[in-house]
Amino acid sequence: MTAPGAEAMNALTYPQSIDGDGLSERPLLDVSGVTLQYKTRRHLVTATYRVDFQVFQAERYVLLGPSGCGKSSLLKAVGGFLQPVEGAIRLNGRSVTKPGPDRMMVFQEFDQLPPWKTVKQNVMFPLLASGKAKRREAEEKALDCIARVNLTKFADVHPHMLSGGMKQRVAIARAMAMEPDILLMDEPFAALDALTRRKMQEELLQLWDDLRFTVLFVTHSIEEALVVGSRILVLSPHPGQVKAEVNCDGYDHGAVGGAEFQALANRIHTMLFAEDVEGSGKGPNA
Ligand SMILES: Nc1ncnc2c1ncn2[C@@H]1O[C@H](COP(=O)(O)OP(=O)(O)OP(=O)(O)O)[C@@H](O)[C@H]1O
Known part of the structure; x- marks a missing residue:
């Protein structure tokens, strides 16, 4: 991976191709003009306003913004759990209208693993429930994914025996087993x-190096975004634009203390809280 210079931080640069072959590549995920709202009995909450971004195959794409800017809402919408009030979300050219096995979610809650199932049973579960694999194949896939996250020794234990980090790895293995887009x-x-x-x-990052999956990652930590991501979408405070x-x-933990990393982190910080929203010209009430 190559470290970017400061000039790499071009606002709204959507590459035609990420493999440098000069050919235009269709985005895997295309989020176009997406406004998300919640209707409560008393209020209409606009979570995001006309958000555009595209994610290409094998990118580590990060949604970064302050609390309440609509990052989770965007992820829910890509997951098919929340429908945009305007704009469109397409995965592989197909409109996202409901949840599907081509998009797997990993949450922060440790309780996402049913405690009565062993690690292996947890990883097998979506494969069986979705009909993607029969028992034997599901078991093979599960064990393979468990090995990839270095939990082979724990395949037959229950989640309460695992640390938080280990449970998180099980959740990743379970999602990866479904081979989502x-x-x-x-x-x-x-x-x-x-x-x-x-x-x-x-x-x-190690798993990504091995498997080159595509990931859409939400965080409000600038440092985490820079380390985990290959591209970052910087969103304004509520409503997210x-x-x-x-x-x-190209940034890893070794780069964190460096001058270039800090300069970029500072620029992102300034950008997050700047008044203007680039490329918009219109506010959510326009
Ligand atoms: N189910 C809901 N009903 C009503 N309003 C909601 C609901 N979920 C989120 N919101 C509102 O939508 C806005 C965006 O919320 P969201 O959780 O997407 O932001 P976020 O950037 O992920 O925040 P955080 O970093 O704190 O998790 C917030 O104002 C929030 O209060």
Whole structure:
């Protein structure tokens, strides 16, 4: 991976191709002009306003913004759990209208694993429930994914025997077993202590190096976004609008203390809280 220069931080640069072959590549995920709202009995809450972004195959794409800017709502919408009031979401050219096995979610809650199932049974469950695999094939796939996240020794134990980080790895293995087109991760490491969080970030990058999956990752940590991501969508505070897009491939934990990393982190910080929303010209009430 190559470290980007400061000029890599071009706002709203959507590459035609990420493999440099000069050919235009269709985005895997195309989010176009998406406004998301919640209707409560008393209020209409606009969570995001006309958000555009595209994710290409094998990208680690990060949604970054302050609390309440609609990151989770965007992820839910890509997951098919929330319908945009305007705009469109397409995966592989097909409109997203409901949840599907091509998009697997990993949440931050540790309780996402049913405690009465062993690690192996947890990983097998979506394969069996979706009809994607019969028992034998599901078991093989599950054991393979469990091995990839280094939990082979724990395949037959129940989740309460595992640390938070290990449970998170099981959740990732379970999602990966489904071979989704895109992995949706909603602040998956937010509840972990700093050391485990760092380890999990490294493990995710290692897994990505091995498997080159596509991931859409939500965080409100600038440092995490820079380390985990290959591109970052910077969102404004509530309601979330696109501020800029940042290319950040090549930063790892070793880069964190460096001047270049800090300069980029500072620029993103300034951008997050700047008044203007780039490329919009219109507010949510326009
Ligand atoms: N189910 C809901 N009903 C009503 N309003 C909601 C609901 N879920 C989210 N919101 C509102 O939508 C806005 C965006 O919320 P969302 O959770 O998507 O933001 P976020 O950027 O993920 O925040 P955080 O980083 O704190 O998780 C917030 O104002 C929130 O209060």
